Amino acid sequence: MKPGAQRIVAPLVGLIAFGVFWEAAVRILDIRRFVLLAPTAILAELADAPDYYWSNAVVTGWHVVVGLSISLLLAVVVGSLMASSRFVEEATQPVLVLVLVTPWVAYITSVVLWLGGGEPTVLFMVAFTSFPVFTFGVVGGMKSADPAARELLASVDARPWEVFWRLRLPSALPSIFTTARFAMGLGLAAAYFSEGSAFVTEGLGYIGQRAAAFNNAEALWATIVSSALLGVGGLVVITVLERLLLRWHSSQRS
């Protein structure tokens, strides 16, 4: 098989084999619907109301995109300060570690009370949970900028913003893309859970939470699969952007 065709066929074979195994396990072991629903039942549910799941997936996707964008923007600002000052880096690092390791599901109720629920809470949770990951990526990337190139720019008295724009930010792009993949997973989880807890009336998290409350396993599993597909879509977008923007980087060369 040609390498190009193999790159498409091999993952498909893997997914189909996984689906067959899943379906067989559910049928043979007679697993309860809420524990694990058969893929055919989930597909039937999605096919039954595609617009419903699509429109809610769009809302969740929007929450993830906006939340991650806010997070990335703040991470670039904070990360730049950390990369240019050892003191700022050492002062900020423990705070970021705290944010990273504290289970956000534990304090989401306080955030709902603080922000009054609704979309701001969802966006805050997506941005807040992904912020440390993005920031560490930005700091690591900016600090990896070639010291000889930094010196070269200093030899003609380049302004700090010129060093940032022409050297530090492009140097950080590879690690930003790497961390974006983790941030995508974190952001999606935060969006799903927050939509179910923050008094919003749209989004996969909201309908998933309602399905769980009403004992509707088909709808619950349909939101789970929709979220997974949303995540895959996000990763595809990140990969395409990476290919376009990092053509010069060794990771993108065969």
Added chain:
Amino acid sequence: MGRLPGQTVSTRVPSLVVPARIEARSVSKSFGALDALAPVDLRVDDGETVTLLGPSGCGKTTLLRLIAGLEQPSSGDIVVNGMSPTDARRHKQIGFVPQSPALLPWRTVEGNARLLLDVNRRASPTTPSVSVGDLLVEVGLGDFRDAYPHELSGGMQQRVGLVRAFAIDAPILLMDEPFAALDEMTRTDMRHLLGRLCEPLGTTVLFVTHSIPEATFLSDRVAVMSPRPGRITEDVTVELSHPRRPELEDTEQFFHITTRLRSGLRAGLDR
């Protein structure tokens, strides 16, 4: 198109008539308890190529970085083109060539060659004497303008580094062992190329190396340095005629000077 090698011949001005392009007076540098450079005096006149030659760790790069304004001296004064090193950087009076090519991988060859023109634009020459395009052609990279650094060999990358330094039309070039990472054949080609570029433009060059043939071929004078804390132990005038051609390296005169420099280095090590 501006001046290109072969079009004009530089006129060297006697040092007593005009102020030096670079003057270091009793300059020393310590890093904490470590004395990297003992008090050093150095003068480089207009259009002159002076090489700092010495063993690894003798402080020659430190002296170059002090002159470039990238480090502050612990004592002494430095004047670069009539101003402090900091002002010289601000006015783009220095074309710096670091040890590694330091090319930005996301910029093309032309983009990299233009890098120093693109920053601190107010100090860039409005009409450079030689355009980036002409310089790229001159160094044999005319067909590689749109290539990326990873598509170039080490020697080609360093040629881009040379063009980048020449592009800003700075009167002074500071070069920190730019050919150290290259193989011997490429290295020889590069010093011939550098000689060809510098001579007609009359650029003042301070060159750091530990290669004796490189120092001999390129220099008007060689400042031989002793091991740390570095000091200039000898100032050897290289009495070879200009323009210098590659064949010069096969002459007895060339051999005589390299022998002289080698014994100077050895004497520095024995002190």
